Amino acid sequence: MTSPFRTPEGGRIDRATTVEFTFDGETLTGHPGDTLASALLASGRHRVATSVRLGRPRGVAAAWAEDPGGLVQIEEPFPEPMLLATTVELHDGLAAHGLPGQGRLADVPDSARYDAVHHHVDVLVVGAGPAGLAAALTAARAGARVALVDEQSEAGGSLLSGTERLDDAPALQWVAAAVAELAGHPDVLHLQRTTAFGSYDDGFVLALERRTDHLGAAAPKHVSRQRVWRIRARSIVVATGAHERPVVFADNDRPGTMLAGAARTFLHRYGVLPGREAVVFTTNDSAYDAALDLSRAGVRVQAVVDARPEGSPRRGECEHAGLRVLSGAVVTGTRGTERVTHALVAPFADGQVGASTAIGCDLLLVSGGWNPAVHLFSQARGRLRYDEVLGAFLPGEELDGLAVAGSAAGVFDLAGCLADGQRVARAALSALAVPPAADDRLPAAPAPVVPAAPVVLWRVPDTSGAEGTTSFVDLQRDATVADIVRAVGAGLRSLEHVKRYTTIGTAHDQGKTSGVLTSGIVAELLGVPVQDTGTTTFRPPYTPVAFAALAGRDRGRLFDPERVTALHEWHVAAGAVFEDVGQWKRPRYYPQPGEDMAAAVLRECAAARTGVGILDGSTLGKIDVQGPDAAVLLDRLYTNLMSSLKVGSVRYGVMCGVDGMVIDDGTVLRLAEDRFLVLTTTGGAATVLDWMEEWVQTEWPDLRVHCTSVTEQWVTFPVVGPRSRDVVGSLFPDVDVSTEAFPFMTWRDTALEGVPVRLARISFSGELAYEVYVNPWYAVAVWERLLEAGRPHGITPYGTETMHVLRAEKGYPIIGQDTDGTVTPHDLGMAWAVSKKKPDFIGKRSFTRPANADPLRKQLVGLLPVDRQTVLPEGSQIVEFRADGELPPPPVPMLGHVTSSYRSAELARPFALALVKGGRERIGDTVHVPVGGTLVPVEVTGAVLVDPEGARRDG
Amino acid sequence: MSPRTPGADLPEHPDALWRNPEPKRSYDVVIVGGGGHGLATAHYLAKNHGITDVAVLEKGWLAGGNMARNTTIIRSNYLWDESSAIYEHALKLWEGLEEDLGYPILFSQRGVLNLAHTLQDVRDSVRRVEANKLNGVDAEWLEPDEVRKVCPIVNTSTEIRYPVLGATYQPRAGIAKHDYVAWGFARRADQAGIDLVQDCEVTGFTTDGDRVTGVQTTRGTIGAGTVALCAAGHTSVLTDMLGIRVPIQSHPLQALVSELLEPVHPTVVMSNAVHVYVSQAHKGELVMGAGVDSYNGYGQRGAFHVIERQMAAAVELFPVFARAHLLRTWAGIVDTSPDASPIVGRTAYDNLYLNCGWGTGGFKATPGIGWALAHTIAHGEPHPTVAPFGLDRFVTGALVDEHGAAAVAH
Numbered sequence A: 001m002t003s004p005f006r007t008p009e010g011g012r013i014d015r016a017t018t019v020e021f022t023f024d025g026e027t028l029t030g031h032p033g034d035t036l037a038s039a040l041l042a043s044g045r046h047r048v049a050t051s052v053r054l055g056r057p058r059g060v061a062a063a064w065a066e067d068p069g070g071l072v073q074i075e076e077p078f079p080e081p082m083l084l085a086t087t088v089e090l091h092d093g094l095a096a097h098g099l100p101g102q103g104r105l106a107d108v109p110d111s112a113r114y115d116a117v118h119h120h121v122d123v124l125v126v127g128a129g130p131a132g133l134a135a136a137l138t139a140a141r142a143g144a145r146v147a148l149v150d151e152q153s154e155a156g157g158s159l160l161s162g163t164e165r166l167d168d169a170p171a172l173q174w175v176a177a178a179v180a181e182l183a184g185h186p187d188v189l190h191l192q193r194t195t196a197f198g199s200y201d202d203g204f205v206l207a208l209e210r211r212t213d214h215l216g217a218a219a220p221k222h223v224s225r226q227r228v229w230r231i232r233a234r235s236i237v238v239a240t241g242a243h244e245r246p247v248v249f250a251d252n253d254r255p256g257t258m259l260a261g262a263a264r265t266f267l268h269r270y271g272v273l274p275g276r277e278a279v280v281f282t283t284n285d286s287a288y289d290a291a292l293d294l295s296r297a298g299v300r301v302q303a304v305v306d307a308r309p310e311g312s313p314r315r316g317e318c319e320h321a322g323l324r325v326l327s328g329a330v331v332t333g334t335r336g337t338e339r340v341t342h343a344l345v346a347p348f349a350d351g352q353v354g355a356s357t358a359i360g361c362d363l364l365l366v367s368g369g370w371n372p373a374v375h376l377f378s379q380a381r382g383r384l385r386y387d388e389v390l391g392a393f394l395p396g397e398e399l400d401g402l403a404v405a406g407s408a409a410g411v412f413d414l415a416g417c418l419a420d421g422q423r424v425a426r427a428a429l430s431a432l433a434v435p436p437a438a439d440d441r442l443p444a445a446p447a448p449v450v451p452a453a454p455v456v457l458w459r460v461p462d463t464s465g466a467e468g469t470t471s472f473v474d475l476q477r478d479a480t481v482a483d484i485v486r487a488v489g490a491g492l493r494s495l496e497h498v499k500r501y502t503t504i505g506t507a508h509d510q511g512k513t514s515g516v517l518t519s520g521i522v523a524e525l526l527g528v529p530v531q532d533t534g535t536t537t538f539r540p541p542y543t544p545v546a547f548a549a550l551a552g553r554d555r556g557r558l559f560d561p562e563r564v565t566a567l568h569e570w571h572v573a574a575g576a577v578f579e580d581v582g583q584w585k586r587p588r589y590y591p592q593p594g595e596d597m598a599a600a601v602l603r604e605c606a607a608a609r610t611g612v613g614i615l616d617g618s619t620l621g622k623i624d625v626q627g628p629d630a631a632v633l634l635d636r637l638y639t640n641l642m643s644s645l646k647v648g649s650v651r652y653g654v655m656c657g658v659d660g661m662v663i664d665d666g667t668v669l670r671l672a673e674d675r676f677l678v679l680t681t682t683g684g685a686a687t688v689l690d691w692m693e694e695w696v697q698t699e700w701p702d703l704r705v706h707c708t709s710v711t712e713q714w715v716t717f718p719v720v721g722p723r724s725r726d727v728v729g730s731l732f733p734d735v736d737v738s739t740e741a742f743p744f745m746t747w748r749d750t751a752l753e754g755v756p757v758r759l760a761r762i763s764f765s766g767e768l769a770y771e772v773y774v775n776p777w778y779a780v781a782v783w784e785r786l787l788e789a790g791r792p793h794g795i796t797p798y799g800t801e802t803m804h805v806l807r808a809e810k811g812y813p814i815i816g817q818d819t820d821g822t823v824t825p826h827d828l829g830m831a832w833a834v835s836k837k838k839p840d841f842i843g844k845r846s847f848t849r850p851a852n853a854d855p856l857r858k859q860l861v862g863l864l865p866v867d868r869q870t871v872l873p874e875g876s877q878i879v880e881f882r883a884d885g886e887l888p889p890p891p892v893p894m895l896g897h898v899t900s901s902y903r904s905a906e907l908a909r910p911f912a913l914a915l916v917k918g919g920r921e922r923i924g925d926t927v928h929v930p931v932g933g934t935l936v937p938v939e940v941t942g943a944v945l946v947d948p949e950g951a952r953r954d955g
Numbered sequence B: 001m002s003p004r005t006p007g008a009d010l011p012e013h014p015d016a017l018w019r020n021p022e023p024k025r026s027y028d029v030v031i032v033g034g035g036g037h038g039l040a041t042a043h044y045l046a047k048n049h050g051i052t053d054v055a056v057l058e059k060g061w062l063a064g065g066n067m068a069r070n071t072t073i074i075r076s077n078y079l080w081d082e083s084s085a086i087y088e089h090a091l092k093l094w095e096g097l098e099e100d101l102g103y104p105i106l107f108s109q110r111g112v113l114n115l116a117h118t119l120q121d122v123r124d125s126v127r128r129v130e131a132n133k134l135n136g137v138d139a140e141w142l143e144p145d146e147v148r149k150v151c152p153i154v155n156t157s158t159e160i161r162y163p164v165l166g167a168t169y170q171p172r173a174g175i176a177k178h179d180y181v182a183w184g185f186a187r188r189a190d191q192a193g194i195d196l197v198q199d200c201e202v203t204g205f206t207t208d209g210d211r212v213t214g215v216q217t218t219r220g221t222i223g224a225g226t227v228a229l230c231a232a233g234h235t236s237v238l239t240d241m242l243g244i245r246v247p248i249q250s251h252p253l254q255a256l257v258s259e260l261l262e263p264v265h266p267t268v269v270m271s272n273a274v275h276v277y278v279s280q281a282h283k284g285e286l287v288m289g290a291g292v293d294s295y296n297g298y299g300q301r302g303a304f305h306v307i308e309r310q311m312a313a314a315v316e317l318f319p320v321f322a323r324a325h326l327l328r329t330w331a332g333i334v335d336t337s338p339d340a341s342p343i344v345g346r347t348a349y350d351n352l353y354l355n356c357g358w359g360t361g362g363f364k365a366t367p368g369i370g371w372a373l374a375h376t377i378a379h380g381e382p383h384p385t386v387a388p389f390g391l392d393r394f395v396t397g398a399l400v401d402e403h404g405a406a407a408v409a410h
């Protein structure tokens, strides 16, 4: 029998089915409905883990996410570091082991799927305990759109852990009825195994649904393992219950030491006896239920140790059941090695501890009161208030759109929780102007027994001689009362400092059991009210969330959208090698068999310079700017004048930031008096549109203008080279392609078999060129027609690399490659593109700054390696010519750097563009470029190396 | 019993950190802001210049601002001469800081990789490496297989959305433990007799002509011979009180941490294109961050989609992180400047010094800026490392623009 501690009956487990799992290499069994923790306890195993700093044995100390003890590593079905045994649902084939502090990541990729869903509701209820269920029912009955999320495998919350009755029947019958009723409302989303882990502004709550973890190897592959719910709620009801708080005493970490409420959960929900002989130590009445329930289930309860001098009115009940109650007494320590064997019990009065007696036990239950789970309220920046009677922090204010109900708000009796849930939901509905349903009945709960006042006790004075070094406040961090004492002694007053000094609250549980204790102990040591000490900040997530769950589907190829042009398949078929430019995949070159990039690019360049080439330029950003003030806007955005552009014409323009540095460039086509097509760089498309919108929306809302991205509404094919006129002329016979009729920097509309086509005489290579614009639906057809028309001329598709070489030979900069945000139009030799007429434009003011007049500004120039061989690595730095050919020791002054560098078919030698200090003055000089340890001499030239007169533009 | 988990432990803090003095009526030097920069300045005022009639006024708890929230990346491989000088000066100080402070600051020179994912990244990276070498800063360009050698868990497959095309590597770069650094400075300053005054928010200034004569605080008015502002994300709130305009935008910047994990990540990896930066801190937790939240604000919290995006980047670059867990997220308020470089030096008020604009990357500068600001205060003239970073550069145009330099600004 592997489960000697399993009760003969009861609990929410499926006793008919047995599952096998291994822990620390040992094969054990349990039942569906068990957690790993309950199955371990059923097998008699309390020790689960080893503490991180001190190597002490640690066991299951609570029944859910607040457990500071039972940290495990999952090995099967897939390695997962650091989970709590109390939150791992048991399934066949589970393999896990106890952790010594650090988890281990799998060394193989996680093949599970994760996803995210957006959901919008009127009322989100977090927690399906009595308060949450009552709230959800009230909202659902009123016809509101409701989401109810709860982290457990089934609804019921605290009712799963007890024997409460509602409507004179077991309370879980009401829970089942409530769940069924909710399922009948079409607008209710009810999710179990779903933890609301973050609450943000404006009713935004993140929740993690664990969809298949409980299925183990049987999990269907097509279902995402975990799902992030991004819930927007007009109103949120936080009904997240409360965590029981321990009391700190010496050796309080020994396995077998457990929160009293947790023992009830193990008994009633999982059918497990967490021990045979128990001592129950409490500061309040709630632990009496645990004592009595366990005793009824056959556990020998050796003593109920109540710190209150007058004890509890429930003493009689215990004594009637044969339990010994010691009032005015505390547990001062424990004995045992792997497991508690004795609790040391001593009288306690006025803060003084008397002589202790050892009471034999294998289970020590502790209750120091309850901390409302205010995490989500606090994450939403709700202020907390310390309650002297409860020794706990409660919501201290009302928040808009987020209310707290039930135990999370400090209501601890069943009838009160139900009523509170209903009340809070009704308030939420009324804020949404939704009337409650006529029939909104709550079940009848027995009249609450008014508990005797608890006593607030954070720690029992250490009489063990260990001076608090074994009195653990944060078990996961091995942090003790002695550590807090040291921290305060070192001069620390702020709880945040104490947290950092002691590391309390920084571990896996983020201080769920240790946080309030620390506030209390620090306040006690400093002699200040606990309210003043406060809490540390509650931050998302409430419980840990796997990275992959948050990454969701945004992994691998879906990490970022992959944008391809309408010709992509054609490029692939043509054997293109692609380059990432922003999100776009662009053909970089089209190697023919046996060609490397250099050879392919030389061939492509030669074709464009001597015959005809064709490029897929569709990724260029295109923005349609329309409205009576379109020209005004462009005049303000570009450094040059756009308003004077004639309809039918094209102008090149430069845009600067407010600092006068070039941010983008491109051509502008005037389509009508009130309409322009603005072309941007591929990478700059979104930025430029944002830039326009920012100015229009925030600074110039008076402008009547609209800007729309049309990047994907047009494909663009530059047909480039001396033979381009023949190609374009033959395909579009109705267009007079002569220079006279169709001059440079103009555009024409035409059609190809009824398909509208726009032609523009724009050249980014210096050659005669026509850009062909067409709707993407016809991209392949038009491209193929162009190829066909070009075949007699040897038309050659070319990629971005050739495009770069061709433009560099002409000294045309690529913004973002030959510029870096520190380059003005003047630095690029484009003073001509800066209007002297316009009263103002973005960047103008900055051109008058002294630094702009500095003769040593870096300017764009050409470089020719003297050896006619070396292709300078792009990014290389440039230094003064060194006669000895040696670099001096650092620091070596730099003159600038190589921005672009290529082999040139036209020049029959490599060349480069560079930004060089006072570069134009240096034309003709020789400077050095350090390349891999040697200095390469290069001659500084003008930036335009091919056809400086511009003779080829018109063919 | 099992032995201790290697690395899971941290060195202990000393038994005495600082006094908690009542503020005096006046001080020779008042430093506003008890973050890393304010505390380091106090330390070097005492140590290098013998100036100890100093108060550091902190509105909350000491070093509880960005100093407590940053991801502790330290490097000096910046592009421009001015930047590499200021950060390299700091890095040299880091190399002797543990000894200087007598505090175990866990400065770990485990190297930093800045990944390149596009051809432009590669150009920018080579440019920066070449500049670093000429400036005497250790730097290397690594090809993907060399990246894998330095950090085997980086996904260098060519099949990913933005394959790693290489990386810059600075071996002397690394991380340190922020609280330990701050407390080390604080303790030294306190030992020198400097008053560290917490819960003391500066709410106004008293001035006389072009001089500041004191500060109004939530703990009374305090006279000052010299005032230095070290208030990071809240600088413009303070300068507004004086009518000084600074080109600072305050943004939330988030970071996050995982549970403790067995060592998997030996170095620091930063990527701009797949935007995330990650290290594995001393106890074993993964610490990571990415870019700022785009809106302006002073609330120390950000939006969750920024975290989700950064998790996607992390899992993309490090597939083994898939089942690591997010334990905690948080945010600081960073003071970003138009050229992504700090603003340090004199102001329109004769005895008021400014130190701000460090944005997302000022932790690494902590000892360096403390040294230089102390020098600046003591001599009334900017220390050479900070001279290029004066406020007047936004008028002269002599910007030190680190945006285009492909380095992630942390």
Ligand SMILES: Cc1cc2nc3c(=O)[nH]c(=O)nc-3n(C[C@H](O)[C@H](O)[C@H](O)COP(=O)(O)OP(=O)(O)OC[C@H]3O[C@@H](n4cnc5c(N)ncnc54)[C@H](O)[C@@H]3O)c2cc1C
Pocket (backbone or CB within 6 Å): B032, B033, B034, B035, B036, B037, B038, B057, B058, B059, B060, B061, B062, B063, B064, B065, B066, B067, B068, B069, B070, B071, B072, B073, B074, B200, B201, B202, B203, B230, B231, B232, B233, B234, B235, B238, B253, B254, B255, B289, B331, B332, B333, B334, B358, B359, B360, B361, B362, B363, B364, B365, B410
């Ligand atoms: C998430 C995050 C990650 C980061 N990662 C890195 C990194 O990896 N590497 C790196 O180098 N840098 C990083 N940084 C940046 C770095 O943290 C900051 O640049 C640096 O800490 C700023 O200097 P500081 O320490 O003095 O600032 P802070 O610690 O913010 O100090 C400023 C102090 O001024 C106080 N203050 C403000 N107003 C007043 C007032 N009116 N009166 C009194 N006191 C006032 C504040 O309370 C605060 O304590 C990061 C920042 C964040 C937020």
